[in-house]
Structure formats: structure tokens, C-alpha cells
Amino acid sequence: MEHRSSIEIKTEWDIVAARQLGRNEAKSTGFGTVDQARITTAISELARNIYLYAGKGRIEIVPITVGVRVGLLITATDEGPGISDLQKVMTDGYTTSGGLGAGMPGVKRLMDDFRVETEVGVGTTITATKWLH
Amino acid sequence: MKMRIPILKLKDTLIVSIQVELDDQTALQFQEDLLNQLHKTSARGVVIDLTPIDFIDSFIAKVLGDVIHMTSLMGAKVVITGIQPSVAITLIELGIRLENVTTALDLENGLEKLTREID
Numbered sequence: 001m002e003h004r005s006s007i008e009i010k011t012e013w014d015i016v017a018a019r020q021l022g023r024n025e026a027k028s029t030g031f032g033t034v035d036q037a038r039i040t041t042a043i044s045e046l047a048r049n050i051y052l053y054a055g056k057g058r059i060e061i062v063p064i065t066v067g068v069r070v071g072l073l074i075t076a077t078d079e080g081p082g083i084s085d086l087q088k089v090m091t092d093g094y095t096t097s098g099g100l101g102a103g104m105p106g107v108k109r110l111m112d113d114f115r116v117e118t119e120v121g122v123g124t125t126i127t128a129t130k131w132l133h
Numbered sequence: 134m135k136m137r138i139p140i141l142k143l144k145d146t147l148i149v150s151i152q153v154e155l156d157d158q159t160a161l162q163f164q165e166d167l168l169n170q171l172h173k174t175s176a177r178g179v180v181i182d183l184t185p186i187d188f189i190d191s192f193i194a195k196v197l198g199d200v201i202h203m204t205s206l207m208g209a210k211v212v213i214t215g216i217q218p219s220v221a222i223t224l225i226e227l228g229i230r231l232e233n234v235t236t237a238l239d240l241e242n243g244l245e246k247l248t249r250e251i252d
Contacts, residue, residue, distance in 0.1 A: 016156045037188040037219035044190035092228055106227035
């Protein structure tokens with residue numbers, strides 16, 4: 001049976017809940033302490049982005065198996081304003097929040113795979129995977 | 134749900150051990166409490182020990198960085214101690230540089246460093 005955990009992000013407290021869930025999932029998937037910290041931090045940043053820019057959204061954390069590879073897939077979805085200039089957002093140091101978040105390049109570096117789908121006025125979905133090495 | 138981080142005074146130093154995962158409100162409350170304690174006690178130095186903390190995201194890093202700058206505006210000095218390997222790795226990968234921060238491996242070394250710097 002597929003195991004799925006998800007958390008709705010509406011308040012600051014949900015950011016804490018999302019990263020606690022992420023840490024537990026990372027631990028039970030078998031990640032070591034450094035990867036647990038990477039995953040927890042990435043979830044915290046993604047949840048904060050939802051809270052800051054979209055107001056509400058959802059974080060989903062799913063253990064996945066592809067062939068012999070085992071990993072953790074994180075999906076952050078919102079129906080917020082979308083990102084009009086994705087290239088700019090993926091540039092180190094770019095911020096519209098006065099430096100509240102480390103930004104997407106940081107999250108990308110923490111994870112192994114990272115993908116953004118966004119449409120202005122419709123919303124944003126970010127998927128990020130960390131593989132167990 | 135709001136928690137307060139205890140701030141201890143030892144001679145002219147304030148000692149803080151952060152033992153819980155910080156949420157936004159607790160982090161901001163700590164910032165205010167520490168500056169008020171500095172003002173009240175005229176302490177000249179602060180050691181913030183992060184040994185039990187296993188991750189720091191950009192928000193907590195920003196609050197910590199702000200606390201360090203605010204403390205120096207008030208004429209005191211901060212030493213951060215006990216940053217774990219996982220915290221150091223994720224902070225750098227995230228792209229966060231805590232500039233001009235004095236750090237030490239543990240509380241004991243931190244207190245020694247602080248004493249040398251404020252004497």
C-alpha cells in the first residue's frame with residue numbers, strides 16, 4: 001500500500017508541522033542525519049514560500065521506489081499568484097520578501113531532483129526528490 | 134503554544150541554550166527577551182549554544198543574524214557555539230552566510246573566547 005503524508009499550509013504553525021512530518025518520514029525512510037537536515041530544511045523553505053506568497057497550499061511527502069532506488073518525494077502545491085519570471089527566481093540572492101526565505105536555488109541544492117511548474121494566476125507546483133544513496 | 138527560551142546570567146555574560154526546535158514566534162520572542170535582558174543586566178557578552186539543534190532554516194538564520202547585529206549595536210558581543218555538522222552543511226548549501234560571527238565548538242570554548250574578547 002502506498003504511504004502518503006500531507007499537510008495543509010495556512011499558518012506559521014503548519015510550517016513547523018510540515019518539517020516535523022518531513023523529519024519523521026526522512027528518518028523512517030532510512031536517511032542519515034545530514035540528509036534528514038537537508039530534507040527538513042527544504043520542506044521548511046517550501047512551506048514558508050507557500051505561506052508568504054500564496055497564503056495557503058499543501059505539502060505532500062511520499063516515500064518512493066524507482067527500480068532499486070529509494071527516495072522521498074516532496075510536493076509543494078499552491079493556487080497562489082504563480083511565478084512570472086522563473087529564471088529570476090532561480091537566481092541566487094533574488095528575493096521579494098526582504099530575505100525572509102533562502103530562495104529556490106538553496107532548496108534545489110539541498111535536494112537531488114527539483115522541478116517547478118508554475119502559471120501566473122493559477123498557481124505553482126514544486127516537486128523535489130532526495131534519493132537514498 | 135508560544136515558548137520562552139530561558140536566559141541565564143553568569144557574571145557579566147548571558148548564557149542561552151536553545152534546546153527546542155524554534156518556531157517563528159518563539160524565535161522572535163527570544164530576540165526581544167535577549168535584548169531586554171542585555172539592557173537590564175548590562176551584560177557584555179552572550180553565548181548562544183545550539184548543540185541540540187539539528188537544522189536551521191533561512192528564517193531562524195535571519196533571526197540569529199539579526200540578534201547578533203542588534204546585540205553589537207547595544208555594545209555587547211555574541212558567540213555562537215555547538216553548531217552541528219548537519220546544520221553547518223545545510224546552511225552553506227542553502228546559501229546562507231552568517232557574516233562576522235564568532236563561533237566556538239562548545240559552550241566551554243565559547244565562554245573562553247568571549248572572556249578574551251570582552252576583557
